Amino acid sequence: MRLLIVEDEKRLALSLAKGLTAEGYAVDVVHDGREGLHRATETPYDLLVLDIMLPGLNGYRVCAALRAAGHDLPILMLTAKDGEYDEAEGLDTGADDYLTKPFSYVVLVARVKALLRRRGAATGASPVHVIGELTVDTAAHRVHVGADEVTLTAKEFAVLEQLVLRAGEVVSKARILEHVWDFAYDGDPNIVEVYVSTLRRKLGASLIRTVRGAGYRLEVPR
Known part of the structure; x- marks a missing residue:
């Protein structure tokens, strides 16, 4: 899943981005309100972490x-503790939740996960996906093949999640890059192949099929 952080305190923004990336999210960061609005309008993010005191807007x-x-993406607003800005006003403008600075990183991650779960529930999407012998719980980040639990890294899980959410469909390499790696990633796009290869080794060689020139498809048993 892809998140956008709009926060002008650069050290805080980069710290949050590093932590959330380690959780398996693709994270983009901007430090200006106008740029944040432009990014959130033009890119299909799954959640926005939005500071109140921003330059521009x-x-x-x-x-x-x-x-x-x-736009109905979940918005987690960061508010100032000094009372200059009121969290109630933030909620009135359409934010889904708020945190008052300074806050615990653990709490922020919990709020992010709760908002994403809530959005999934609102759309009727179940967090547990069963595809043949494969069971993937996108809320708990747990994977089973039959009765055996398989341990995946955060990035491996994020790649698998993109395939699971579109099981039976071809998912392009570009889409996986867009949703699993951040906006600034300019490395080798073949990194996706490396992760798919690892998933095949851990989950079964026949589970993910390469569709030449198009992408990858998670096979659905008939």
């Missing part, structure tokens, strides 16, 4: 503009 205006344009 403050968080209230970014949030209100996104909601007015019909």
